Amino acid sequence: MTTTTKGLEGVVASQSSISSIIDDQLTYVGYTIDDLTENASFEEVVYLLWHKKLPNQAELDGFKKELAENMEVPQGIIDHLKSYDVTKVHPMAALRTAVSMLAVYDDEADVMDPEANKRKAIRLQAKIGTIVAAFARIRKGLEPVSPRKDLSYAENFLYMLNGKEPNEIEVEAIDKALVLHADHELNASTFTARVCVATLSDVYSGITAAIGALKGPLHGGANENVMKMLLEIGEEENAIPYVEKKLANKEKIMGMGHRVYRKGDPRAKHLKEMSRQLTKLTGQEKWYNMSVKIEEYIKEKKGLPANVDFYSASVYHCLGIEHDLFTPIFAVSRTSGWLAHILEQYADNRLIRPRAEYVGPGKREFVPIANRD
Numbered sequence: 258m259t260t261t262t263k264g265l266e267g268v269v270a271s272q273s274s275i276s277s278i279i280d281d282q283l284t285y286v287g288y289t290i291d292d293l294t295e296n297a298s299f300e301e302v303v304y305l306l307w308h309k310k311l312p313n314q315a316e317l318d319g320f321k322k323e324l325a326e327n328m329e330v331p332q333g334i335i336d337h338l339k340s341y342d343v344t345k346v347h348p349m350a351a352l353r354t355a356v357s358m359l360a361v362y363d364d365e366a367d368v369m370d371p372e373a374n375k376r377k378a379i380r381l382q383a384k385i386g387t388i389v390a391a392f393a394r395i396r397k398g399l400e401p402v403s404p405r406k407d408l409s410y411a412e413n414f415l416y417m418l419n420g421k422e423p424n425e426i427e428v429e430a431i432d433k434a435l436v437l438h439a440d441h442e443l444n445a446s447t448f449t450a451r452v453c454v455a456t457l458s459d460v461y462s463g464i465t466a467a468i469g470a471l472k473g474p475l476h477g478g479a480n481e482n483v484m485k486m487l488l489e490i491g492e493e494e495n496a497i498p499y500v501e502k503k504l505a506n507k508e509k510i511m512g513m514g515h516r517v518y519r520k521g522d523p524r525a526k527h528l529k530e531m532s533r534q535l536t537k538l539t540g541q542e543k544w545y546n547m548s549v550k551i552e553e554y555i556k557e558k559k560g561l562p563a564n565v566d567f568y569s570a571s572v573y574h575c576l577g578i579e580h581d582l583f584t585p586i587f588a589v590s591r592t593s594g595w596l597a598h599i600l601e602q603y604a605d606n607r608l609i610r611p612r613a614e615y616v617g618p619g620k621r622e623f624v625p626i627a628n629r630d
């Protein structure tokens with residue numbers, strides 16, 4: 258058998274025409290992340306990922322209308338979220354369960370034709386933000402807020418989360434963050450989604466599996482841990498001694514390093530600038546200053562760049578978002594990429610089933626239980 262590559266590093270496991278990372282440049286269907294972040298809304302980007310073209314105005318209006326009409330979440334799911342001991346449940350666990358439950362309320366859940374799968378993609382993308390916002394309110398003892406048909410995806414999310422219309426700065430920040438997190442080639446959660454649906458399992462199973470993979474701290478879960486680290490550091494002057502100690506203990510610095518990027522993650526600079534502006538605006542410059550110190554130190558000592566999770570932490574913190582909602586917000590955005598990959602996988606499917614190199618004991622004689630040590 259051929260040699261194994263730990264963590265599949267460098268292995269090209271699939272073809273895709275959704276996003277690409279070449280020479281540390283990220284593009285969605287050919288458009289650079291820089292262009293899209295500066296110029297496109299999240300809805301335009303979702304349309305791009307699913308249709309492989311940017312929408313014209315009529316197409317965008319129609320797409321936004323479809324999303325807005327599908328945002329309500331079945332009452333049974335809201336009631337289920339209300340039944341938890343919310344002090345013990347992480348929002349990613351609640352989200353994973355609620356997305357799995359959506360299948361139970363969808364008559365087309367197991368219908369495998371391409372048009373039905375596109376309809377499910379719309380329904381899922383529309384509802385995922387509503388679920389995150391609903392759980393955030395329920396655990397505070399508040400009633401969920403119904404989505405509004407006249408608001409954009411980012412506006413609606415913040416409106417449902419906070420129960421009041423967001424201001425322009427908040428909307429712009431969340432919309433950009435959603436654009437930046439939407440897709441990223443064959444990252445761990447997207448690969449998980451593709452492996453799942455390549456068995457011809459349903460869209461809901463694929464997204465549920467992907468949420469599970471995103472939750473881990475080596476992947477999407479890093480953003481919550483970055484904020485935890487910044488809070489532990491507390492003040493700017495503690496930043497370097499803190500990371501020195503972590504490195505001496507062979508611990509990882511959350512939000513730093515990447516499997517693919519060597520020089521830098523092209524999304525990080527946008528989040529860094531957003532963090533600079535938002536921390537200044539809210540009088541919380543210390544989080545930005547501390548982050549810059551850590552970034553520069555890790556770059557110099559370990560040659561590792563900041564990834565997308567590093568500056569998103571201080572951005573969301575300045576928007577007043579609870580820290581354990583950072584990864585669910587990542588999931589809300591990445592659902593668009595997962596769905597694009599799921600549809601691409603169905604369109605030209607083959608079961609994904611690699612091999613393992615066996616390194617266990619050689620052939621052994623069976624010993625009856627009475628004779629075992």
Ligand SMILES: CC(=O)SCCNC(=O)CCNC(=O)[C@H](O)C(C)(C)COP(=O)(O)OP(=O)(O)OC[C@H]1O[C@@H](n2cnc3c(N)ncnc32)[C@H](O)[C@@H]1OP(=O)(O)O
Binds near residue numbers: 474475509
């Ligand atoms: C959206 C995303 O998923 S972006 C990634 C989010 N995850 C994080 O921020 C968690 C922190 N980062 C990491 O754990 C890693 O850099 C990963 C998981 C992103 C990439 O992992 P891999 O490509 O497998 O790199 P691996 O973990 O093998 O690290 C290679 C070397 O760099 C070191 N290293 C990598 N990341 C870090 C880090 N964040 N802090 C300190 N050292 C690190 C490792 O200790 C290892 O050193 P060694 O060769 O001396 O043993």
Ligand SMILES: O=C([O-])CC(=O)C(=O)O
Binds near residue numbers: 445476516564
């Ligand atoms: O690509 C990866 O390995 C992780 C990542 O940055 C992402 O999923 O956005």
